[in-house]
Amino acid sequence: MVGLDYARAADEAPKPLSGAALYQQHCASCHGAERTGGMGPALLPESLERLRKPEALAVIRSGRAATQMPAFGAQLSEAEIQALQAFVYAPQLPVPRWSDADIQASHSFEPDSARWPARPQWSADPMNLFVVVEGGDHHVSLVDGDRFEVLHRFASRFALHGGPKFTPDGRYVFFGSRDGWISKYDLWNLKLVAEVRAGLNMRNVAVSADGRWVMAANYLPRNAVLFDADLQLVRSYPAQSRDGAQSSRVSAVYDATPRRSFVVALKDLPELWEISYDPKAEPIHEGYVHDYKMGEALPTPGYQNIRRTLLEEPLDDFFFDDSYAHVLGSARPREGGGSLGQVVNLDVRKKIAELPIPGLPHLGSGISFTREGRRLLASPNLKDGRISVVDLKSWQLVREIVTPGPGFFMRSHAQSPYAWTDSMMSPAAKDTLSIIDKQRLEVVAQVREPGKTLAHVEFTKDGRYVLASLWEMDGALIVYDARTFKELKRLPMSKPVGKYNVWNKISREEGTSH
Numbered sequence: 001m002v003g004l005d006y007a008r009a010a011d012e013a014p015k016p017l018s019g020a021a022l023y024q025q026h027c028a029s030c031h032g033a034e035r036t037g038g039m040g041p042a043l044l045p046e047s048l049e050r051l052r053k054p055e056a057l058a059v060i061r062s063g064r065a066a067t068q069m070p071a072f073g074a075q076l077s078e079a080e081i082q083a084l085q086a087f088v089y090a091p092q093l094p095v096p097r098w099s100d101a102d103i104q105a106s107h108s109f110e111p112d113s114a115r116w117p118a119r120p121q122w123s124a125d126p127m128n129l130f131v132v133v134e135g136g137d138h139h140v141s142l143v144d145g146d147r148f149e150v151l152h153r154f155a156s157r158f159a160l161h162g163g164p165k166f167t168p169d170g171r172y173v174f175f176g177s178r179d180g181w182i183s184k185y186d187l188w189n190l191k192l193v194a195e196v197r198a199g200l201n202m203r204n205v206a207v208s209a210d211g212r213w214v215m216a217a218n219y220l221p222r223n224a225v226l227f228d229a230d231l232q233l234v235r236s237y238p239a240q241s242r243d244g245a246q247s248s249r250v251s252a253v254y255d256a257t258p259r260r261s262f263v264v265a266l267k268d269l270p271e272l273w274e275i276s277y278d279p280k281a282e283p284i285h286e287g288y289v290h291d292y293k294m295g296e297a298l299p300t301p302g303y304q305n306i307r308r309t310l311l312e313e314p315l316d317d318f319f320f321d322d323s324y325a326h327v328l329g330s331a332r333p334r335e336g337g338g339s340l341g342q343v344v345n346l347d348v349r350k351k352i353a354e355l356p357i358p359g360l361p362h363l364g365s366g367i368s369f370t371r372e373g374r375r376l377l378a379s380p381n382l383k384d385g386r387i388s389v390v391d392l393k394s395w396q397l398v399r400e401i402v403t404p405g406p407g408f409f410m411r412s413h414a415q416s417p418y419a420w421t422d423s424m425m426s427p428a429a430k431d432t433l434s435i436i437d438k439q440r441l442e443v444v445a446q447v448r449e450p451g452k453t454l455a456h457v458e459f460t461k462d463g464r465y466v467l468a469s470l471w472e473m474d475g476a477l478i479v480y481d482a483r484t485f486k487e488l489k490r491l492p493m494s495k496p497v498g499k500y501n502v503w504n505k506i507s508r509e510e511g512t513s514h
C-alpha cells in the first residue's frame, strides 16, 4: 500500500518542463519559434558560437543590460535555466530554412529616398566622416573627423560584424549583422533607405565598386546572395561543389574593384569563387565560344556566374595584392595540423605559391606599404604575438615583428610612417597598442589603457590622427596624434567595435582593410 501511495505522489508531482517547452513558453515570442530571431537575436548554435556557456546562463538568469532581455532568475529554477541553455546550444531540427521567398518577404525600402537631397544635410567634411560601430548597445555613431564630435547616433541591427561598406561617392553605407540583416543607410540624409534579411547567420557583405551590387556571405543557409543597390534580391548561389555532392559555409565575400567582381571564400570546400558584375566578363566554361557581335550589349555567360578556382585546401581569410590578381589566403587550422597559407592567381585560376606564415594569420586585416622599393604585406596573427611581413613579389617572409600578444587588427596610412596593431587576444596585453615603424620593421612605441581592452584603430583622411577603441561597455573613442602618439581627446562610447573613415574606405587607402 505504502509503495503504491508513493508511486501516485510521484505521478502527480509536476514534471519539470523540457528545454524545448520552456523555450516556447518564455523565449519564442522574442527569439522566434524556430530560434531564428525576431525582436531578439537568433538563438541557434551558429549564432551562439561566440557566447561562452556560463555567460549564456548568466544572461538567462540576470537579463542583459541596455537590451530588452529580461531576467528569468526569479521565475525559473536553476535546473530550468540549465535546460534552456542546453536547448539553445543544441542544433535546431529540422535545420531552419531561409529561401529566396523569405529573403524577398523580409525586404523593406523607403520609396521617397530617391528624392532626398543629394548633398549632406550637416556641415562637416563628408569625406572625413567616421562611421563607428558600437557593439555594447548596438548603435552607430557618425563622427566628424576634423572636430572629433559626434554628428549623429542611431540604433543598428543586433551584432553587426565586418566592416561597413560604402558606395563610391561615400553617400550610402551598408551594414551586415551576424543574424543576416543588411541595412542601407543614407549618410547625407541620416536615414535608413532599405533593409533585407539575407540569411540566418551571415559573415559579411561586400559592395561593388560601382555601388550597384551588394553580396552577402552566409554560414546558414550555406550560400552567397546577390542584391541590387536597393537590396532587392537578384539571385542566390548555393555553396556547393560543381557536382552538388558537397556543400560549404561561406566565409567571406570581398569586392575586387579593378576586376569588377566579387571574390568568395568557402570554409569547407577547397574552392575560391569569383563572380563578375562586368557585363562583358570573360565566358566561364572552358571551350565556350561566345558569338559576340560588335556593339552587342548582351552580358556574357561569365556575368554574375560562378568562376571556380580549385584548390588543395579551403581558403578562409584573405588579402588581395595591389593588382587584385593575387589572393593571399589562410585556412583555419585543421584537426592536428596548422593552417596552410597559399597564394592564388585569379587569372590562371591556380595556387602559385605557399605563404610562409605560421600560426593563424588574420590576413583580412592585413595592410600593404612600400619599403626600400618593395611592396610588402603586414598581417596580424590571432594565435601568436607577431606581425608577419611578406614580400608581395617573391612571397617570402621578410620579418616577424614581435608584439606583446596575439592581435586582431592592423592599420596604417600612406601619409604615416607607422602601423598600429593591438594585442587584444592576450589577457595580459589586451590593453596595449603597438606602433610599428614601417621602414625599420620594429615596434617603436606603445600606448596603453591599463587593464582595459584597446583595439582597432583608423586614421583620419590625411593620416594626421589615429582613432582607437577603448573596447569596454563604458568605453570610448580615443583620438591620438599620429606623430607624437599623445592623446588629444576621448568620446564616450558603448564598446566601440570598429570605426571606418569614408575617404580611406572609398579610396582603398593602402593602410586600411578593404
Ligand code: DHE
Binding pocket: 049, 050, 135, 160, 161, 162, 163, 164, 203, 204, 205, 251, 252, 317, 364, 408, 409, 456, 497, 498, 513, 514
Ligand atoms: Fe571578425 C571583420 C572573420 C571574430 C570584429 N571578421 C572580419 C572579416 C572576416 C572576419 C572574414 C572581414 C569581413 C569584412 O570586413 O567585410 N571574425 C571573423 C572570424 O572568423 C572570427 C575569428 C570568428 C567569428 O566568430 O566570426 C571573427 N570579429 C570577430 C570578433 O570576435 C570581433 C573581434 C568582435 C565582433 O564584434 O564580432 C570581430 N571582424 C570584426 C571587425 C571587423 C571584422 C570589427 C572589421 C574590421 C575592419 O576594420 O575592417
